[in-house]
Amino acid sequence: MAIFDNANYDFIKWRWHAIALSTLIVLAGLGYGITRGVPLGIDFSGGTIVVVKFEQVVGVEQVRSALAAGMSGENVIQSYGDPANNEILIRVPQMVTEEGAALEQNARAIVDSITKANLGKFEVRSQEIVGPVIGADLQRKGIYATLASLLGITIYIGLRFRFAFALGAIAATLHDVLVTLAFLFFFGYDLSLNVVAAILAITGYSVNDTIVIFDRVRENLKNKRRDSLDTVVNLSVNQTLSRTIITAGTTFLAVLSLFLFGGEVLEGFAFTMLVGIISGTYSTIFIAAAIATVLSGKQAKGRAPATRKAS
């Protein structure tokens, strides 16, 4: 059984369309981020989150009015996870005051307000308080880790393949990061530690996919010296097409299970992975090789292929 028997699609023909589409999504995402601001989770923005589980049914509005009595400011109050669990998440922004004892004031105020409002028995399921120092620190680290990871991969591919290919791979990876971010914005997910971890995992996955094709290109260039680079690249994409689709499909299935059963804590992580897998597969087929061919120049022939030998 095979999905693509002797696949022979002209992917290279579509490269400009693909680049245009991706640019559009990325620009829309960037526009969204610039106009509305990047939605940061408390890991990065600082603030307080308390998740409370009630014994009986309590509405979000009830909690809101309970808090309004005791606390001011823009609070986010929403039902958390399965509605049958009666769990409510309360997020309060960072107080302006400096670190110290003040840090836990908000969390205490939340619990006190709910106790006073007499909403029945409840249990604090989790409580997260992130001060401004840590928030800024994690922001810096997150950006640093993502960039360093991209750079590290570029260097590795640059060593293993010719440089234009490294640029193609990194363009595809950067593309995946940006597209994933755009979709996170569209679907209203906050940027949290877990989401950044998922984005880093996506960089690994995306490059992984791209390398499989590049490896095949390198192999084909050795055997088919007469064909143009475009032809060889297109052939390689087609030869690896089944593998690309099957791998993406199975990984997608595995992560889908995480998205469905992994619970609220990992939802953002799983969603990021799902988008990243789709984007990674798309960019592997349409973007990575396309950019590599464009950068290698139109006239590039199969001769003088990989600058270094495979081993």
Add this chain to the structure above:
Amino acid sequence: MSKNLRWKVLVIVGVTALSVWSFYPPDQKVRLGLDLKGGVHLVMRVQTDDALRLETQTTADRLGEQLKTAKIPAGGITVAGPTSFSVAGVPAEQDAAFRAALTEVEVNYDRSSGVGGYVFTLKPNIVVQLREDTVNQALQTIERRVNELGVAEPIVARHSAADQILVQLPGVTDVNRAKEIIRSTALLELKQVEQGPFPDEGSARQAYAGNVPPDLEILPGTLEGAPGQPATTGYYAVRRVAAVTGRDLRNARPTLDENNRPAVSFSLNNDGARKFGIFTQANIGKQLAIVLDGRVQSAPQIQSRIDDEGRITGNFTNQESQDLSLKLRSGALPASLTYLEERTVGPSLGADSVRAGVMSALGGLLLVTLFMLFYYKLSGFNALVSITINLILLLGLMAYVGATMTLPGIAGFILTIGMGVDSNVLIFERIKEELAAGKGVKQAVAAGFDRVLLTILDTHVASLISAAFLFQFGTGPIRGFAMTLTIGLLSNVFTAYFVSRTLFELTLSRRQVAKLSI
């Protein structure tokens, strides 16, 4: 079965058995992170300025005493900040004598001429050294307190910035108590009371006509009300220099006072006992202030010479007297602490997360299994064996190196399944191509594996690079993810290439296979 093949099978069975042995039983061998077990994660900053200020204050005080003894008039010694103080109004004709008195001060302080006097600034290398020492001392004190709390597998370590400390307490449910115990300075000082108590600070200063001598200080304290009345605050004038401090403590334990109320009794070490004996002998009839973190807990009259035993009374609950003894036993913090980050996961949420994580991992494995069997038939079974062995190796290695399993770590498991499938698919598709090109089954399988090895290595190295940077990023859960992913990638190279290949060879060695089920 050829000898070569027999060896390969033996290696695989051996490694798998070793892994199972390493993680079995999993609830004891696999260490769970805070997000799965429940507990509290704290990041705090050591206010190292406190220690610098203390050093500067002490040095300035000592210099003042010295000048007094040497009869050098100085207009005033002012502590300007944590690292500097100034001396004003030294007469020009005594300048030489003044400078001669500085030998001790100038070991640690740089002298410069300021307006109408001198400014002394702590040397930069001493500042660094002092800050470092302070953080290390705080770290050790917190470690002792956490150990006394009786938490299993706590983490007390330095955090990213130089003055930050990370504390993780798995399984702790009373977070506020834990935080209180960690944060209290718990500095015990026994000082002589000069006058007091006064009802307010103003009247305490009034007693010295508004000019409190430099060797005295005014401290707030708790005054017990008459029976049935609440305690009030009063003020004492006490000697600045303590007769004995918590450093001379040998032990502290909860006890009851004569009215059967919770109290803390302490005993002093030899050095402390000697000092305390001399002090109490000389001050019989006077009041002794028992000062805890700058507040007078009680001020009993000294009846007779006391050597090495004492008692702290106050309005303690049982819990408070226990906690105070714990803190005193583990020593005072060299500086105050402020909390920067706090994450608490309730044990019920942790248990739910474990369930959700296991569910999603099994769900993922099941979905992948169905697909692989449907698409690759018998060869799919091959892939499943190698993926399962991969997961077993992953668990075994994690238990072996003592890595922590977190919720994102479970996500790492699921991604490992994905990676395992990927490598197998890569190989299978290649074998199919070789078969389509007209090669025999054995040759096709051999060529498939050989050609793909390099690709597998390339992809895994690239993924390892991003996993390495992931490890650098953040603490706790994310590190768990990076760790799982890294170990998963490493074991996958072994299972996808070696195990999967051996399985194929095993099948093909038994009989002549004309058509591969792939």
